[in-house]
Amino acid sequence: MIYENWLHIDLLNTQTDFCPPLRGKISCDVLVIGGGFAGLHAALRLAESGKDVVLLERSICGGSSSGKSGGFLTPATESDLSQLIGLFGIEEAKKIYSIPIQGINLIVDTIKKYNLNCDLQKQDALYVAISKRDIEILKEEADALKKLGFSYTFYDTKKLKSVHPGKGYHAGLRSGNSYGINSLVYSQKLKNVLLKKGIRVYEGTEVHKIEKNTAKTHLGSCKANNIIVCIDKMTNEFDADTSKKYYHIQSFLAVSEPLSKSEIKSIFPEEKMMMGWDTRHVYIHYRIMGDDRLVVGGGSALTYYYPRHYNSPWVINKVIKDFKRHFPFLEHVKFPYYWNGLIDVTKDLIPIADYDPKNKSIQYVLGCAGLPFAAFCGDYAARRITDKNAEDYSKYFSINRKFFISENLQQFLGKPLAFFLSHLRALNP
Numbered sequence: 001m002i003y004e005n006w007l008h009i010d011l012l013n014t015q016t017d018f019c020p021p022l023r024g025k026i027s028c029d030v031l032v033i034g035g036g037f038a039g040l041h042a043a044l045r046l047a048e049s050g051k052d053v054v055l056l057e058r059s060i061c062g063g064s065s066s067g068k069s070g071g072f073l074t075p076a077t078e079s080d081l082s083q084l085i086g087l088f089g090i091e092e093a094k095k096i097y098s099i100p101i102q103g104i105n106l107i108v109d110t111i112k113k114y115n116l117n118c119d120l121q122k123q124d125a126l127y128v129a130i131s132k133r134d135i136e137i138l139k140e141e142a143d144a145l146k147k148l149g150f151s152y153t154f155y156d157t158k159k160l161k162s163v164h165p166g167k168g169y170h171a172g173l174r175s176g177n178s179y180g181i182n183s184l185v186y187s188q189k190l191k192n193v194l195l196k197k198g199i200r201v202y203e204g205t206e207v208h209k210i211e212k213n214t215a216k217t218h219l220g221s222c223k224a225n226n227i228i229v230c231i232d233k234m235t236n237e238f239d240a241d242t243s244k245k246y247y248h249i250q251s252f253l254a255v256s257e258p259l260s261k262s263e264i265k266s267i268f269p270e271e272k273m274m275m276g277w278d279t280r281h282v283y284i285h286y287r288i289m290g291d292d293r294l295v296v297g298g299g300s301a302l303t304y305y306y307p308r309h310y311n312s313p314w315v316i317n318k319v320i321k322d323f324k325r326h327f328p329f330l331e332h333v334k335f336p337y338y339w340n341g342l343i344d345v346t347k348d349l350i351p352i353a354d355y356d357p358k359n360k361s362i363q364y365v366l367g368c369a370g371l372p373f374a375a376f377c378g379d380y381a382a383r384r385i386t387d388k389n390a391e392d393y394s395k396y397f398s399i400n401r402k403f404f405i406s407e408n409l410q411q412f413l414g415k416p417l418a419f420f421l422s423h424l425r426a427l428n429p
């Protein structure tokens with residue numbers, strides 16, 4: 001088992017030219033900083049509206065979380081719908097829950113519109129109960145989905161066996177409108193679309209600071225009328241106040257050798273689905289990719305809030321062991337590659353997408369937990385520039401919203417504990 005992002009290896013099958021770093025002083029109408037799903041979708045919307053856009057990316061487009069992800073596009077968010085209802089009430093929860101659905105539609109429509117070959121797999125998503133007691137959690141979620149008019153199928157223990165016969169699964173909730181993609185290939189192909197539209201993209205270009213409306217990089221600078229900041233792990237040097245507002249959770253992935261048809265059938269006898277969530281706080285998830293490899297993801301309570309990348313294989317080995325406990329006949333399956341990544345999150349697990357309180361020509365899109373949220377929020381920030389009548393989500397995405405743990409208390413507790421406690425509260429309203 002080697003520590004290597006398998007999506008990087010797969011990218012070698014794709015014709016991709018990397019963009020050189022920015023050298024010298026340039027200017028544009030809108031500058032997008034960060035080339036993950038949020039930044040790429042912001043740039044796409046702006047390009048489609050005919051704006052003069054520059055995109056600056058520290059690594060390669062998709063080089064951070066977006067291109068390390070398992071590519072599960074599911075409407076469910078880190079919070080269950082029932083938890084969102086507990087926090088925000090029915091009407092608001094419906095609106096928030098519909099955001100990742102719009103994000104998925106945006107990604108899938110983009111794939112179809114620009115013919116992006118990125119291993120798009122239409123697969124319904126399962127959410128399973130891993131103990132008899134947890135069946136109630138799924139029933140509560142099914143009730144919430146029904147109340148708000150979202151479609152789903154509920155499987156009791158017996159019925160679940162026919163679609164997903166893993167040992168120790170006690171009930172399942174199945175939802176549609178979910179897909180798998182290769183998120184790194186998607187990022188790079190979307191970059192190529194932007195280049196064709198005349199967007200100037202610079203990779204290997206880290207912005208250290210924004211002074212007035214000029215972003216300073218190591219070899220140059222870019223002045224813009226509007227700036228959308230979609231970066232992860234913001235440093236204090238970049239902006240000490242804003243960097244306090246988000247942190248990360250750590251997740252791990254492993255990719256297997258290609259499975260045989262009968263091995264795949266033993267996991268999903270009727271049709272391929274994805275196991276998107278289970279009822280644990282640190283859940284495991286898996287899906288079959290286009291070349292019949294299994295991608296398995298998960299984490300550990302010990303490393304979930306760990307401040308730095310933790311590369312040891314023991315966490316993913318535990319996740320694989322857990323998967324094999326449910327499917328003992330797949331004990332022999334080998335997972336040659338594993339990697340980890342830090343997913344940016346806010347304290348209530350809802351992203352920040354808002355104007356800089358001190359400079360309205362700068363917007364931040366931060367802490368997007370999930371590809372659909374990121375795509376939606378990047379697109380939303382761009383629409384706030386291109387369309388003065390864009391629907392307003394500032395109520396949910398405000399940068400100055402109050403959290404259960406204040407920034408003063410966070411200073412005393414430290415980020416890992418402050419975010420852990422805030423998430424406990426968000427998930428147990």
Ligand SMILES: Cc1cc2nc3c(=O)[nH]c(=O)nc-3n(C[C@H](O)[C@H](O)[C@H](O)COP(=O)(O)OP(=O)(O)OC[C@H]3O[C@@H](n4cnc5c(N)ncnc54)[C@H](O)[C@@H]3O)c2cc1C
Binds near residue numbers: 039074206
């Ligand atoms: C291991 C792992 C598995 C995941 N699996 C899934 C999944 O299956 N499904 C799902 O929906 N989500 C998944 N996620 C979460 C998802 O990847 C993220 O929520 C999403 O990609 C966030 O997108 P983003 O554009 O907001 O941020 P990022 O993708 O982090 O993009 C930010 C970009 O900004 C760049 N940047 C940072 N600082 C600077 C700077 N100063 N100057 C210029 N550029 C800068 C970075 O290099 C990066 O490319 C996973 C994440 C990880 C780590």
